[in-house]
Amino acid sequence: MPDLPPLREVIAKHGLSASKALGQNFLFDAQLLDRIAAVPGDLHDKAVLEIGPGPGGLTRALLKAGARVTAIEMDRRCLPALAELEAAFPGRLRVIEGDAMKLDHDATMGEPYAVVANLPYNVGTALFVRWLGGPKANENAWPPQWTSLTLMFQQEVAQRIVAQPGTGAYGRLAVLAQWRSTARLAMKVHRSAFTPPPKVMSAIVHLEPAAMPEGVSAPTLERITEAAFGQRRKMLRQSLKGMPGALAALERLGIDPQRRAETLSVQEFVAIARELS
Known part of the structure; x- marks a missing residue:
């Protein structure tokens, strides 16, 4: 593990601040980030896709866990900080500048991959529904190329994903998440863990593809x-x-x-x- 400066120093060095327009909230707690990176299990030499890494807090934790990370970031202000991480972990981190909503993730990765991300609040649900839909060419092709999804959402959204029938949170998102995947609430994250603190609590959900019911479009x-x-x-x-x-x-x-x-x-x-x- 390279000797890296604290994340707060990196942010100060590059003059970074969270962009409200991009739905950014930074996490600095290394222990919390390590716990998030541990949710999908052993990542040693596994391909991981991260969306919206920002200055690279979760990216560090994933690299420490032994993952090979592809990070998609559209905020070019964060690219110099990510380039430093790229240099510190030769051959283990690939940074792509772009909009994750417009990229073909399967083609980008080229192999089975886990998704681990503190998703920007403004695109999180849209990305999630897209992953649940299956490959573009054939929406009925299942299992998908992703092997698991470990995602940070607003707690309200996370509860909708894992909700059971008869509850106020149960709706379309729960059905789409659970009909051919297993979904669980892995951990809650207090708003005070973020900089700046969002107005709402957050939570990590973890999904793994399950057998697809036969005869269903x-x-x-x-x-x-x-x-x-x-x-x-x-x-x-x-x-x-x-x-x-x-x-x-x-x-x-x-x-x-x-x-x-x-x-x-x-x-x-x-x-x-x-x-x-």
Whole structure:
């Protein structure tokens, strides 16, 4: 492990400050960062994709854990600090300047990879839904090239990802996350751990791909959940009436059309999608 200066010194040296426009909040606590890097398990010589590394706090922890890191950063102010890390870990860190929303992550990595990231708040959910959707060319291709997702979200979003039916947090995000993946809340992170402190608490979620249910179209499931939870206070007979065949599918499956979306299990949504696929 190279003898690196404290992260606060690096930030002061390069005159960096967190950009609100880019959804940035920096983490300085090395022990906390090491705990985050440990969530996906043994990373020795594993390929890891990090989005929005900023000055490189989590990047350091991942490199200490033995990972081979590809970091995508669109804030060019952070590139000199990341270049110093690149020099300190020859052949172990590749920094790409660009917008993670516009890059093909599978092509960029070229091998199976874990995603570990303190996601910028302004693009976190969009990136997450994209990873859940499967490869662009075939949304039904599963498992994906990523082997796990270890992601920092606002705690409210993290709770929506792991939520169970019948709870206020349960919705479209939970179904999309859980129908062919396992999702767990790995740890909570207090707002005071960040600089500057955000207004909300944060949490780390960890997902691993699971077996995909047979006979189900991913785009069909996405359309069903969008319709059902788009009008979540309405009964299914109202929210799904615009989907051809949906009400007939409910009848065949014995699902009461007077139920609301939040009462259906992930398995019931999968069953409806199978009927319509």
